[in-house]
Amino acid sequence: MTVTATTTDPQPGYKWVGTRPVRHDGLDKVTGRARYGADLNLPGMLIGAVLRSPHAHARILSIDTSAAEAMEGVRAVVTGADFPMLESGGEGSGEEYYDPLDLCRNVMARDKVLYEGHALAAVAATSRREALAALAAIEVDYEVLPHVLDVSEAMAPDAPILHEDLITEGVEPVPTTPSNVASRYVIDRGDIEKGFAEADVIVEREFVTQPVHQGYIEPHAVVADVGEDGKATVFCSSQGHFMVRAHTAELLGWEPSRVKVIPAEIGGGFGGKTTVYVEPVATRLSQKAGRPVKIVMTRDEVFRATGPTSGCKIRLKVGATRDGRLTAVSGSMAYQAGAFKGSPVSLGCMCAFAPYTIENVFLEGFDVVVNMPKVTAYRAPGAPMASFASETLLDEIAERVGMDPLEFRLHNAAEEGVRSVYGPIHKRIGFRETVEAVRDHPHYSIELGPNQGRGVASGFWFNFGGSSSATVHINEDGTASVLTGSPDIGGSRASMALMAAEELGIDVYDVTPIVSDTESVGYTDVTGGSRVTHATGLAVIDACRKVVADLRARAAMVWDVDVDEVEWVDGRAQHVSGDRAPMTTRDLAADAAGTGGPITASAAVNARGAGAAFSTQVCDVEVDPETGYVKILRYTTAQDAGRAIHPSYVEGQMQGGVAQGIGWALNEEYIFDADGTMENPGFLDYRMPVASDLPMIDTVIVEVPNPGHPYGVRGVGEVGIVPPMAAVANAIHDATGLRLSELPMSPVKVLEAIGANGG
């Protein structure tokens, strides 16, 4: 990485950064021309379908596919036996963590099915009807086993065990028997006994949340085509086509270069498309059948088999002095991992109190496997549920010590140079500024009516950097093509174009931002962790700077002057002493052959300086005391974006996070019947908010530049979903006097609480 970090002038003289051009990909999207995962059809293409377990937990005694294979139209059938068993491995947690063994068993069950919806066979046939008929003809003999969904029940000594080889990590002495607890994570700083002894007020509560789905509109969809040379071309929508390439190849026992992945347009991911489900299956089916194979999940399959995020149980205790200083926090969090280890519980522990300075902290997290789909990243994975708990308790403490909740937050705000709750020393951060923005917003002083209440909450997310590549070509007409490997899930193409326009000094519409396939641009990590505008942006800036250096060198060559004599201003080369006529990008491009050939440059980074993100939000609700219905009256969110490259898409991310958070707060949940079958696998009964449920969500972009990016960019995609659940709960408390500690705060639960309170 050669882009050096420079602190940005707070009033920078940018030309493009901070403007709001219509996104380059917008027209195709609103006219329906954009090609999503399901839109590709190839000659001779077969349709694939996946057989899924009807049981939440069962041993597969036998699978007989012979009848299916003999059926009309069926061209290939696969089961777990068609995929190599991989070695366990991998480490860490968070958005990109995976264990190859778990992944291969999740994509195709082997000896056991671990959740209702778990894939165990697939067919490719000449029509969907034939494919479905063939699935029905596959005979599976199951031994149904007892299942477990609830985290506490799964942690109990007599719980049904999902994996006989799962030994809890992170406890001493190492257990000798398997359990459903995959690991224990601990943050232990300071001395909580001393901290609680200093406290004048202590609050403690238990919180429960349910699994929720990312709810992207576009179901997973893939077309795989394995050629005679054994190489595969995979067209699909995902948050990272290099990730799809790596996983698909690994699950098939191939080298990555044997697979080429072409990114489709993506209809939402929110973290849920950072892994593979049907891609390796379609590829193996195509290889067996010798024809392209398409698999498109139904909505039902999306709910039953793809990543929700964890439901959890959290117990937290918080202490503060009479004058509102936090002295200690302690508690434990148990998160559902789904069928395989890897819940974001450690991230929950790290994020819960990250906006504050607290010296004495003891938090332990348990990663617990249960019989539901393996959880996948969802926008700030792990943080929202933990912050629901922590931010509700902070509201209660502020109330108990008689402080305004925002003043309380300012009083305890984490700042530059102070050690964070989760370890590192904070760099320049903008938490305080987000709190002040809400405090100073007119919303905060609007008068409330009967049954109405106001709540605030804050949130933290790390933001990630990671590996990104970019290539910039100057076309013959002087325009630029900017190639990256980052799928655009939130307007990032527009941001890349703006940064390129800024660097090159050309019009933003003379830049064509392109999401390139795995063979046309260097390796790039998934679009996740709010990393793209930061990290891929760094690569784009770096590549543009190389191009500018090249353009200056060419001008110097034409003018026969020293390169130091050439300045790049507003998209043209200028002779410093001024006696040569300036040359534009177009002039230099036209003459490229004569000055060294095509003008192009690539850059790659492993970005490290992703600045942390903070958000503070205020929500007004009205609670119908007779039905428990909670109406969101007003909502304002302030977030530190570092530098908003394209403010509209920053606002879009802020609003999107809030909208999803409100759904999580009020109605969204997985509902299972007694057999562990999901009862609401569709948008009718899995209640995400509809447009008319939400008010206009007001946004305040706070800009405290990130020292780790030349323009000061911080990721903005995730932190917005962290505060809403607590903001809504705190508003309900203000309206009704009730402290709700279970999500979702559905009308049934709210009315029960009102009733229990003698309402």
Add this chain to the structure above:
Amino acid sequence: MRYVAPTSIEETVSVLAGDVRAQVYAGATDFIPQLRMGRPEPGVAVDLKRIDRLTDLRREGDTWVIGAATPSARLSEEEDLVAELPGLVEAAHLIGSDQIQSRASLGGNLCNASPAADSVPAMVVNDGRAVIAGPAGMRTIPVASVVTGPGSTSLATDEFLVELVFDRPPPRTADAYLRFIPRTEMDIAVVGAGARLTLDEAGRCQEVSVALGAVAPTVVMVPAAADILVGNPLTDEALKRVAAEASAVCNPIDDKRGTKAYRRQVAGVLAVRALRLAADRAARTG
């Protein structure tokens, strides 16, 4: 599955007589999703929308006649109907979304026999009649006796619904329909409440009818509402008793959409709110 689109009632009767596995449909907004969810396909799918009488909406003497397959969006377009039967129109207007309403019919809503169907309580409080065609000709029965349980009706397999008939309301009469859903639209009623009342000149109730949806296998009436209210004004005290009676007649289930206790309580709340709304409207028509 074969597809036919007869253009007359007689032709439809003979198609149904010819195949016991025939199934009629109107907007298909229940029919197609049900097929997608794995319901067995009928032998013949009979589209009713080509029969003029079934997609009609007209005032006939002292009645309103609504074709069984008329899209519910048509109801809101008929100003006089909106003025005379606002509760029925608002119930139809709650079904799904604009897109759904451009297909969904009252006939389909009724014959689909979902306990949560929105238009049914509103039709029942207005004493709606169902005109049914079959091999033996036409017969008319109260809307309230069409649905016999979740997913089942009193229609024989060779019969179908032709139209729905409502008397035009007398003076100082109005109806209302309210439903509770956890969101603001695109949802299924957790509780629905239809109310209709006639006030006398002094503002006392003369006639009262309350029907609840989604709280029992079929729509339930709240006869006690009339006992309590007829001859009296709508006082808070009286309405409180109506709410208790409405809660008491419910026979709800616990399911993913709500608990028994919740449905009972909210049934009382909505019954009262619907009565108040109907009374306000009735007073204004006076």
